[in-house]
Amino acid sequence: MNMAISAAEPDPTMSARLSSRGDLTAFMMDLCRRIGADSYMLMAIMRDPKGSELRIVASNWVYDAIQLISRRALTALVQCLACAAPGLQPKPIVTRRAPALPGVITGEEARLLDVLGHGEIYPLSLHVGRQRLFLLFSTEEPGQLDPIELSRAQMQCCYALSQVPGLLAATAQQDPLSDRERECLFWVSEGKTTEEVAVILGVSGNTVNSYVTNAVQKFSARNRTSAVAAAIRNGIL
Amino acid sequence: MSARRAANMGNPSAGYGTPCNPEDEGLPDSILAAVSRCRSIAMAIEAEDFGLFLVDPSFELLQPCFDSSYPQVSPRTTFIAENGADSLAKHTRVSTAPCWWADGSMSRSECEFLRHPLTERTAELLPGVPGIAFPVFADRGRCGLVIFYGQALSLNPEQLVDAHARCFWLFHAVAALSTTPERQTNMTPRETECLKLTAEGYTSDQIAAALNLSPHTANQYLTNCTQKLNAVNRAHAVAKAIRAGLID
Numbered sequence: 001m002n003m004a005i006s007a008a009e010p011d012p013t014m015s016a017r018l019s020s021r022g023d024l025t026a027f028m029m030d031l032c033r034r035i036g037a038d039s040y041m042l043m044a045i046m047r048d049p050k051g052s053e054l055r056i057v058a059s060n061w062v063y064d065a066i067q068l069i070s071r072r073a074l075t076a077l078v079q080c081l082a083c084a085a086p087g088l089q090p091k092p093i094v095t096r097r098a099p100a101l102p103g104v105i106t107g108e109e110a111r112l113l114d115v116l117g118h119g120e121i122y123p124l125s126l127h128v129g130r131q132r133l134f135l136l137f138s139t140e141e142p143g144q145l146d147p148i149e150l151s152r153a154q155m156q157c158c159y160a161l162s163q164v165p166g167l168l169a170a171t172a173q174q175d176p177l178s179d180r181e182r183e184c185l186f187w188v189s190e191g192k193t194t195e196e197v198a199v200i201l202g203v204s205g206n207t208v209n210s211y212v213t214n215a216v217q218k219f220s221a222r223n224r225t226s227a228v229a230a231a232i233r234n235g236i237l
Numbered sequence: 238m239s240a241r242r243a244a245n246m247g248n249p250s251a252g253y254g255t256p257c258n259p260e261d262e263g264l265p266d267s268i269l270a271a272v273s274r275c276r277s278i279a280m281a282i283e284a285e286d287f288g289l290f291l292v293d294p295s296f297e298l299l300q301p302c303f304d305s306s307y308p309q310v311s312p313r314t315t316f317i318a319e320n321g322a323d324s325l326a327k328h329t330r331v332s333t334a335p336c337w338w339a340d341g342s343m344s345r346s347e348c349e350f351l352r353h354p355l356t357e358r359t360a361e362l363l364p365g366v367p368g369i370a371f372p373v374f375a376d377r378g379r380c381g382l383v384i385f386y387g388q389a390l391s392l393n394p395e396q397l398v399d400a401h402a403r404c405f406w407l408f409h410a411v412a413a414l415s416t417t418p419e420r421q422t423n424m425t426p427r428e429t430e431c432l433k434l435t436a437e438g439y440t441s442d443q444i445a446a447a448l449n450l451s452p453h454t455a456n457q458y459l460t461n462c463t464q465k466l467n468a469v470n471r472a473h474a475v476a477k478a479i480r481a482g483l484i485d
Contacts, residue, residue, distance in 0.1 A: 081254075087405030089255040127374040129331040130296075151257040155398040159355040162332035191473025222438025225472045229436035232479045235378040 018163045025058055027160050032060075035149045037137040038117060042157075043078060044133050046234075057133065065116040073109045078134035080104045083123040086158060090150040093121045094142045113138075120144070124154045128161040130235040176218040177236060184211040186237050189228040256406045258399065265410045272307045274410075275383065278403045279305070282396055284385035288314045289411065292380040296330040298322055299382065302411060317362060317384065321370075324359045329372040329380050332357065335401060339367035345389040353397060371404045375412035377480045383408065422465045424483065431458040433484045436475045 018024055028040050041059035045052050054071045077083070080103070082091040093101065096119040100107035113121065120142035126133040135157060139145060177185065180201075187197040194212070198205045212224055221227035231237040256262060265271040271289075279287045288304035288311070299322045304314040317325075328336050335356045339347035346367035350356060362368065368386040375381075383404040392400070424432070427448075434444045445455040459471060466481075468474035478484045 084254060084257075085405065085409070087257055087261075087402040087407075087409070089257045091254070127333050127372075129329060129333060129372070130374070130378060130380060148257065151402055152395065152398045155402050156355065158333040159335075162334040163355070165331050188472050189476035191469035191476075193470075225435055225475050226438030228472050228476050229438075229479055232378055232476055233485075237378065237476070 018160055020164075021058070024160070024164055025060070028058060028157075029060065031153050031156065032137070035137070035146070035153050036139070036144050037122075038140050039136075039138045041074070041136045042133060042161075043074065043135070044131075045075065045078070062116070065118075068112055068116065069109065073105050074136075076104045077121065077136060078123045078125065080123065083125050083134070084151075084154075085125045086127065086151070086155055088151075090122045090124055090145075090147050090154070092142065092145070093123065095119055095121065096142050122150055124150070126154065126158050126161065128158055129165075132235060133161065177215055177231070178211075181211045181215045181218075182231075182236065184208055185215045185224075185228060185231055188212060188224055189232065189237055256403070258403050258406070261403055261406050264413070265407065266414075268303055268307070268411075268414065271407060271411050271414070272303050272305075274407050275303075275404075276305065278383075278400050278407070279385055281403075282385060282400050283387065283389055283391040285387040286311070286313065287383065287385050288317065289408070290314075290318065290325075290382045290384070291415070292326050292329050292382060296326050296380075299326050302381070302415075313363065313366075313386065321362050324362070325370055325382055328357070328359070328370075329382060333372050333374070335369050335371050335397065337367065337369040338362045340365060345391075346387060349390055349392040353392070353394065356397075371401045373404050373408035375409045377482055379408075379412040379480070381408050381411070422481075422483070424462060424465055425458075428458045428462045428465075429478075429484060431455055432462045432475060432478055435459060435471055436479065436484060 018027055028042065032038070032040055039060050041061055042057040044055045044057055046055060052075070054075045056066065059066065077093065082093055084090045093104070095110040095113040097114070098110050100110060105113070117140045118138040119140050121136050121138040122145060124135045124137070126135055135154065137145065137150060137153070183201065184197055187200055192200065194205050194208050197208045201208065216224060216227040219227045219230040221230055228237070260277060261274065265274050275287050275289060286305045289302045291300040291302050292298070293300060299318045301310055301314045301318050304311050325336060336359050337350045337356060338359050338361045339350060340361055341347070344367055350358070350367070350369065363386065366386050367388060367390070368384055369390065369392070370382045370384045373381045373383055430448060431444050434447060439447065441455045441459065442452050444450070445452040448455065462478070463471060463474040466474045466477045468477050
C-alpha cells in the first residue's frame with residue numbers, strides 16, 4: 001500500500017462503487033496507477049461444445065496491439081501454469097529479449113508483445129461468483145511490480161466486478177438457465193431419473209422433461225449428459 | 238489429462254504454485270491442518286471464531302466442513318447452515334465480495350466493515366455477534382464460504398484482502414481433500430476416453446465407431462467408469478468426473 005496516498009486522500013480503488021462500464025474502466029486505471037502497471041486486459045473465455053472463444057471485457061491496450069497479438073496467444077497466456085488464482089503468488093512472464101515460451105507464445109509473439117509495451121506480463125485469474133475471468137497486468141520495463149500489491153489488486157478486481165454483473169453478462173458466458181431448469185439439471189447431474197426429480201421437486205415427470213429439454217437446447221447440447229457437462233464446465237452447476 | 242493435473246493427483250500442493258502469503262507455505266494435507274491454518278487467518282484479523290462451509294452446486298445449501306470447535310461442530314455453525322443458506326449461498330453465486338452483518342450498535346467490527354464500500358451488508362444472521370463471510374472458489378466450480386465472527390475484528394483494507402486471499406488458498410486445499418476419493422479412482426485411458434466422448438453427447442454406438450471398438454466393449458468401459466466413480470448412471474459419472482478433474 002502506498003502510504004502517501006492512504007494518509008493524504010482516500011485511495012479511489014478502496015472506496016469505489018461501480019455501476020457502469022465507464023466506472024469499471026476508471027477503476028481499472030486507478031488500480032493500474034496504484035500498483036504501477038502500464039496496461040491491463042480483462043478477459044473471459046466462453047466454452048461450448050464447439051470449442052472456446054476469448055472475449056475481451058475491458059482493456060487499455062492500444063487497438064493495434066490487440067489486432068497484432070492473436071487471440072490464441074492471449075488465451076495461452078491466461079491458461080498457462082504461470083496464471084495465478086487468488087491467494088497464489090503472481091508470477092511474471094518476461095517477454096523482453098526472451099525466447100519463445102514453449103506451448104504458450106512463440107518467439108515472434110514475445111518480441112511483438114515487448115515492442116508493443118508489454119515487456120513483462122502478469123496473468124491472473126479472477127472469480128466473480130461462479131464466473132471465471134482473466135486479467136493481464138503489464139509493464140513496459142520488467143521488474144516494476146510488487147507481487148503482494150498485485151495479489152491485493154486481483155482480489156479488489158473480484159470485488160469490483162461482482163458489482164457489475166449485468167456488464168459482464170453482456171460480454172462473458174452467462175447462465176442461460178432459469179432457476180427451475182438449473183434445479184432440474186442439477187438433480188440430473190446427481191444421477192436422478194426424470195421420475196425421481198419429479199418427486200423431489202413436486203411436479204410431474206412431463207414438466208421435468210420439458211425443463212431438461214429446454215436446458216439441453218440452451219446449451220445446443222446433444223443430450224442430457226452433454227448439457228450436464230457444459231453446465232459444469234461453465235460453472236453453472 | 239494435463240501434466241499439471243496428473244501431478245496434482247498424488248500431492249495436492251504439487252503444481253499448484255506458491256501461496257501469496259509466506260505464512261501459508263505448504264498446502265494443508267488434512268482437515269486438522271486446514272483448521273489450524275484457518276485459525277492463523279482468524280488470529281490475523283482478531284476473530285473469535287470461524288467456520289468453513291461448502292456451498293452446494295445448486296447454490297441452495299450450506300454444508301459445514303469444519304469450525305473453530307473441530308472436531309466438534311459448534312451450535313453457531315449449525316445455526317448458520319440452517320439460516321444462512323438463503324442469503325449467503327445465493328450471494329456466492331454472483332459475487333466474490335465479502336458479505337457481513339452487524340446489529341447496528343457500532344461495535345469495532347461494524348465500524349471496520351463500514352470502511353469497505355466494495356463489501357455487502359446482509360441481514361443480521363447471528364443475533365448479537367457480527368460476522369463476515371468470504372466467498373471462496375476452487376477448480377471445477379467448487380465453491381465455499383469462510384466465515385469469521387467477533388465483536389472486535391481488525392480489518393483495514395490490506396487485512397481484508399489479505400485474509401480473503403489466504404482463504405482462497407485454504408479452500409483450494411480443502412477442495413482437493415474432499416475430491417480425493419474420485420481422484421484416486423484408477424480409470425484406464427480407454428475408459429477415460431469413452432467417458433470424455435459421453436460428455437460430448439456421443440451415444441455408445443457413436444463412441445464405438447469413433448474409437449474402433451464393438452458397442453459392447455464401449456458399454457463395458459462406461460459401466461466400469463460408472464462403478465469406479467461410484468455413480469448411479471452415466472450423467473452422474475460425467476458430472477463426478479468433471480468436478481474431480483478427471484476429464485476436462
